[in-house]
Amino acid sequence: MNAKAETQGSRLDSVKLTLAIALLLGAVGAFYYFAEASLLLRVLGLLATAGVALAIMAQTAVGRRLLGYLVETRTEVRKVVWPTRQETIQTTLIVFAMVIVMGILLWLLDMFLLWAVRLLTGQAG
Structure with missing residues (x-):
């Protein structure tokens, strides 16, 4: 049933x-x-x-x-325990700093690889 x-x-x-x-x-x-x-x-x-x-x-x-x-x-x-305003600002600043550091490191790597490719292909100076 x-x-x-x-x-x-x-x-x-x-x-x-x-x-x-x-x-x-x-x-x-x-x-x-x-x-x-x-x-x-x-x-x-x-x-x-x-x-x-x-x-x-x-x-x-x-x-x-x-x-x-x-x-x-x-x-x-x-x-949920939400972060305070201060914690949010500090975390955001850390993220910005890490983005800038990684950008600089990638730029340096790019410059090094450009130099290496020019050296290997005979286009250097």
């Missing part, structure tokens, strides 16, 4: 997801079809339809998993 209920639930979920996708595609199509209408009205219509499509999608198993994932992600982001 559970297998039958799962099959009906998954079929209903598929119908809901298909309806949500069809609504989104229809909204995008209408956005461009009514190009002569006010941009504000077209954007509001697109956003309203997207909201309805997301509400329909949230009623499916996939939508519930996605919402759960988003809630867990938000919780994890709140646990």
Whole structure:
């Protein structure tokens, strides 16, 4: 009996997801079809339809998993210890310094290789 209920639930979920996708595609199509209408009205219509499509999608198993994932992600982001302004500035300055040092080293390597190639090909001075 559970297998039958799962099959009906998954079929209903598929119908809901298909309806949500069809609504989104229809909204995008209408956005461009009514190009002569006010941009504000077209954007509001697109956003309203997207909201309805997301509400329909949230009623499916996939939508519930996605919402759960988003809630867990938000919780994890709140646990992150963000660097202070001073730490960020110091790290940025270190990165700039290393970029300058590597640029100078690569320039010196390039000059050396240019000198070596000219010497080997007989084009030197």
